[in-house]
Amino acid sequence: MNRYVGKSVLKGVAVGRVFCYQKQDIHIEQTKVQDVEAELSRFQGAVEKAKEQLTALYEAALANVGEDHAMIFDIHRMMLEDDDYLEAIEQAVKEGTNAEYAVEMAQDQFSELFASMDDEYMKARAVDIKDISQRVIRILLGISEDGVPTDEPVILIADDLTPSETVKMDKNKILAFVTVRGSSNSHTAILARSMNLPALVNTKMEPSEDWNGKVGVVDGFNNEFILDPDKEVLDEMIRRKNQWVADLEMLEELKGKDNVTGDGRQIDIFANIGKVSDADPALEADAGGIGLFRSEFLYLGRDTFPTEEEQFVSYKAVLEKMEGKKVVIRTLDIGADKKVDYFHLDPEENPALGYRAIRICLDRPEIFITQLRAIYRASAYGRASIMFPMIVSVEEVKRIKEIVEQVREELRVEGYPMGEVELGIMVETPAAALLSGELAKEVDFFSIGTNDLTQYTLAVDRQNQKLESTCNTHHPAVLKLIEMTVKNGHEAGIWVGICGELAADTDLTETFLNMGVDELSVSASAVLKVRKAVRDIT
Amino acid sequence: MKEFQYVIQDPVGLHARPAGLLVKQAGGFQSKVTVECNGKSADARKLIMLMSLGVKQGMEVACRIEGEDEEAAAEALQKFFQENL
Numbered sequence: 001m002n003r004y005v006g007k008s009v010l011k012g013v014a015v016g017r018v019f020c021y022q023k024q025d026i027h028i029e030q031t032k033v034q035d036v037e038a039e040l041s042r043f044q045g046a047v048e049k050a051k052e053q054l055t056a057l058y059e060a061a062l063a064n065v066g067e068d069h070a071m072i073f074d075i076h077r078m079m080l081e082d083d084d085y086l087e088a089i090e091q092a093v094k095e096g097t098n099a100e101y102a103v104e105m106a107q108d109q110f111s112e113l114f115a116s117m118d119d120e121y122m123k124a125r126a127v128d129i130k131d132i133s134q135r136v137i138r139i140l141l142g143i144s145e146d147g148v149p150t151d152e153p154v155i156l157i158a159d160d161l162t163p164s165e166t167v168k169m170d171k172n173k174i175l176a177f178v179t180v181r182g183s184s185n186s187h188t189a190i191l192a193r194s195m196n197l198p199a200l201v202n203t204k205m206e207p208s209e210d211w212n213g214k215v216g217v218v219d220g221f222n223n224e225f226i227l228d229p230d231k232e233v234l235d236e237m238i239r240r241k242n243q244w245v246a247d248l249e250m251l252e253e254l255k256g257k258d259n260v261t262g263d264g265r266q267i268d269i270f271a272n273i274g275k276v277s278d279a280d281p282a283l284e285a286d287a288g289g290i291g292l293f294r295s296e297f298l299y300l301g302r303d304t305f306p307t308e309e310e311q312f313v314s315y316k317a318v319l320e321k322m323e324g325k326k327v328v329i330r331t332l333d334i335g336a337d338k339k340v341d342y343f344h345l346d347p348e349e350n351p352a353l354g355y356r357a358i359r360i361c362l363d364r365p366e367i368f369i370t371q372l373r374a375i376y377r378a379s380a381y382g383r384a385s386i387m388f389p390m391i392v393s394v395e396e397v398k399r400i401k402e403i404v405e406q407v408r409e410e411l412r413v414e415g416y417p418m419g420e421v422e423l424g425i426m427v428e429t430p431a432a433a434l435l436s437g438e439l440a441k442e443v444d445f446f447s448i449g450t451n452d453l454t455q456y457t458l459a460v461d462r463q464n465q466k467l468e469s470t471c472n473t474h475h476p477a478v479l480k481l482i483e484m485t486v487k488n489g490h491e492a493g494i495w496v497g498i499c500g501e502l503a504a505d506t507d508l509t510e511t512f513l514n515m516g517v518d519e520l521s522v523s524a525s526a527v528l529k530v531r532k533a534v535r536d537i538t
Numbered sequence: 539m540k541e542f543q544y545v546i547q548d549p550v551g552l553h554a555r556p557a558g559l560l561v562k563q564a565g566g567f568q569s570k571v572t573v574e575c576n577g578k579s580a581d582a583r584k585l586i587m588l589m590s591l592g593v594k595q596g597m598e599v600a601c602r603i604e605g606e607d608e609e610a611a612a613e614a615l616q617k618f619f620q621e622n623l
Contacts, residue, residue, distance in 0.1 A: 075554045075585070078561060082586045113590045121550050122592055128554070129586075277549050302596050313547055313620055 002227045006178060006203030008220040009189040012248075013241040014176035014198045015234070018216040018227065019154035020207045021161070026137060030101040036094055043089065043099040046139040051077050053135065057164060072163045076132050085110055100140045107133030120183045131162035155216045157207045161188045171195055176218040178203050178225045196248070200225055251528040255286045259531050261513060262538035268519035269530050270326070272499060276314050279321040281524040286531075289326035289383075291447065291521020292499040293318060295371065299334055304342055305367065311374035319382025326383050328447065328499075328521075329375055330426065331368065333357045333389040352455065357390035362399055372407045379419035387424040387447055392431040397442045426499075428452035433481035440492030446485055447521070450500025454478050473502050479511070486515045497521055506533035513537060539604045540612035544619040545596065552593035556622045561585045563618050569605025571615065582615075 033039045054077040061070035079085065085106055092102035111126040111133075153175045158165075160181040166188055174197060177188050182201035192199035198220040205225065217226040217237045226233060259269045270291030271282035282290060298306045298314060319327055334340055335356025336348040348354040361368035375386055388400055404423065411418060427433050428449030436446065450473060455462045457478050460471045482498070489496035497519030502508060504522035509530060512520065522530055546552065552560075564571040564582035571582035575597055580587035582601075593599055601619070603612045 071555050071558075075558045078558050078585050082584055084584050085586055110586055113586070117590070117592050119551075119592055119594060121553060122589065125554065125589060275549060276547070307545075309620070310545060310547060 001230050001233065004178075004203050004205040004225045004227070005223055006200030006205075006225060007183075008223045009199045009201060010192050010197065011220045012176075012196070012198035012218075013220065013237060013244050014155055014218045015237050015241050016153060016155050016175040016216065018211050018214050019156055020209055020211050021156055021158040021165075022209065023159070026134070026141065026143065028100045028104050028137065029098075031098045033093065033096050033098050036096065039093050039099055040090060042140065043093060043102070043136075046099070046136050047080055047086070049139050050132065050135045051080055053139075054080070072128070076128060076135075076163070079128065079132050080136075100137050103133050103136050103140070124183050127160060127162055131164055134162070135164065155218055157205075157211065157216075158188075159207075176220075177201075178205075178216075178218060180205060180207065251532065254528045254531050254535070257531065257535070259288070259534045261534055262536075265513055265537075267513060267517065267534055268497070269527055269534070270328075270497070270519055270521040271524045271527055272521050273318070273524070276317045276321075278524065279318050282527075283321065285524045285527040287325075287524060287527045289328075290318065290322060291326075291328050291497055291519055292387075293327055293329045295330060295332050296334060296338070299332055299340055299343075300338060302342075305370070308370050308374045308377075311371060312377050315375055315378035315384070316381045319378055319384055322382055324383055326385060328385040328387055328424070330387050330389055331358070331361060331371055331375075334360065352452075352461070358388050358396060358400070359390065361388075362396065362403075365403060368403060369407055372404060373411060376407060376411055376418050376421065377416050379421050380417040382419070384419060385422040385424060385445070387426055387445070389426045389449070390429065390452075391425045391427075391439070392429050394435060394438050394442060397425060397439060401442070424494075426452075427485050428456070428500075430457050430481060433485045436485040436488035437491070440489050440494055443494065445494050446489045446496045447519075448482055448485055448496065448498045448500065450478065450482070450498060450502035453481060453500065454502075457481060473505070474508065482512075482517075483515050486517055490516060495519065504530055506530060509533040510537050539602060540608045541600060541602045542612060542616050543598055543600050544616070544623070545598050546593055546623050547595065548623045549595050551595050551597070552589065552591065552599075552623065554589060557585055557588045559622060560588065560615075560618065563615060564611075567603075567605070567607050567611035567614070569603045569608045569611045571611065572602045572604075573599055574602065575599040 054073045058070050058073035061073055088106045088109065089102045092105060093099055107130055111129040114122050114126040114129065117123055153173050155176045155178060156174055157178050160179050176197055177192050177199040179188050179201050180203055182188050189199060189201055198218045200218060200223065203225055211227060214228055217229050219237065229237060259267050268288045270289045271285065271287035272292040273279055273282055273290055274294045275297045298311055315329060334343065335354055336345045336351040345355065375384060378384060391397060408418065422444040424443050424445035424447055425432065425439060426449045427436060427446050432439060451462060454471060454473050458471065458475055460467045462471050486496045495518040498512065498517055499521040503520040504526040506529065520530055548556065561583055572579050573582050573588060573591065575591050575593045578591050580591050582588060601615055603615065
């Protein structure tokens with residue numbers, strides 16, 4: 001039994017026979033060409049042929065794995081139209097080099113350009129250059145393309161796989177991928193995710209042909225590939241694989257179903273997201289909307305404030321992706337605990353109780369107004385709601401509404417189209433929960449942030465590991481505040497959701513339903529799990 | 539000559555897909571389009587060089603357009619960056 005550590009791109013388990021995919025090694029000799037014109041036209045013919053193949057691959061991939069993954073073959077075709085690449089080859093041919101060798105030289109030169117970049121995504125593009133170059137070389141040499149010859153489903157082991165190799169594989173014959181190289185942006189990784197197959201990339205191993213036919217295990221949860229497992233390990237892994245498959249099937253079945261209990265009670269299950277691309281997994285998980293779109297990503301990791309235009313683009317992108325489903329955008333929730341030098345925040349003893357979130361926004365309205373303008377402008381492209389964090393008083397909400405009105409008026413005068421926007425607050429301080437009766441008259445919804453509500457109610461720092469047992473999120477005081485908030489919200493006729501970690505705690509799903517909570521917003525990966533918990537209630 | 543600046547929003551930067559689309563966009567105009575970032579520059583019609591600029595999220599790119607239809611090209615490209623990057 002041997003264990004190899006890699007980087008998991010999909011959490012799952014596969015057990016099966018191993019097949020090592022060896023690339024056909026094409027040896028190319030440099031020769032001197034006499035008829036340069038003929039060699040040039042031979043090369044150009046091969047490029048045309050390669051482009052035809054890529055168009056066909058694009059069509060095939062479009063049907064099998066969707067446009068997002070098919071796009072790469074369109075990119076390959078465009079790379080084969082790149083002037084720099086073509087000129088490098090043609091120049092070498094004009095100097096008398098045979099076309100095959102000239103292509104190989106260009107392949108090395110241009111793939112090195114990407115391989116030397118300090119960016120994982122761009123590093124992975126070196127494979128694209130190799131892929132297009134090898135395609136042209138094979139055509140020049142008259143070698144047919146080799147796929148992956150497998151009769152039974154196997155765990156495919158390879159050094160690295162090109163997009164063409166991956167797309168040509170028969171999906172029914174692959175249990176998992178393990179590659180020596182590659183990154184989580186490589187095509188193997190992307191394809192594995194789209195096919196829901198366990199996969200490891202960047203695995204420290206030296207595969208050889210005598211591995212073929214041996215039993216292997218890919219454990220995506222523990223980043224491990226195990227060759228020749230002993231009986232004990234194998235039995236355990238088979239058990240875990242069956243469990244994983246059963247869970248997956250069960251959750252898959254829940255897609256498209258309602259969040260309704262056995263006795264007919266309904267609840268909305270939305271997703272929490274922290275950046276534009278998070279909307280994709282949320283949709284994939286069949287979330288009914290976005291219950292919390294954290295806007296901090298726009299402010300972190302930079303040296304200047306994000307402009308209205310930049311913010312507008314991001315909000316609009318999410319609203320468009322969600323196609324009319326509700327998207328609740330939370331205005332910035334930043335304090336001295338986050339590294340944003342350009343905010344010029346003074347260091348604080350206790351940032352959780354300090355100058356943060358709405359307190360900054362009301363003190364420095366120019367920051368707030370820029371964000372509100374961007375959200376309102378984006379609201380024309382979907383169903384946007386706004387919620388404000390860290391509220392402790394009715395006066396704050398009144399002040400916010402004045403600023404919002406001013407922003408709307410400005411945008412109206414400037415002629416921007418705007419949608420209907422619900423305004424809500426986070427209930428995450430005991431003060432807001434206790435005042436929820438009064439606050440409910442001012443807003444369209446409440447979203448209960450249980451992480452901060454727990455920390456502020458129990459006077460427990462949730463980062464402090466020593467206090468983990470004290471930080472009991474099921475504490476009756478916290479649950480009482482939630483219940484009170486829901487009741488007060490409903491009395492005023494507004495909806496009440498929960499967007500903290502507690503929303504995904506299936507031990508409490510029934511409690512929340514009994515309280516009458518209208519919406520639970522959880523991470524995309526928990527949406528179906530919570531749906532199951534709701535449907536299991538009789 | 540027309541010029542505009544844009545800060546990249548896309549989490550993976552100027553990756554293959556938008557770079558490919560940019561090449562198509564730029565190819566639709568007579569003007570020469572140059573993209574500058576990181577102290578390097580690339581012709582917007584050349585996919586490989588464009589990608590090798592290594593443009594990441596949060597970086598500012600300068601787009602320069604020079605030619606007869608620079609007015610229309612600048613407008614279309616600015617819109618392109620806003621919508622795709």
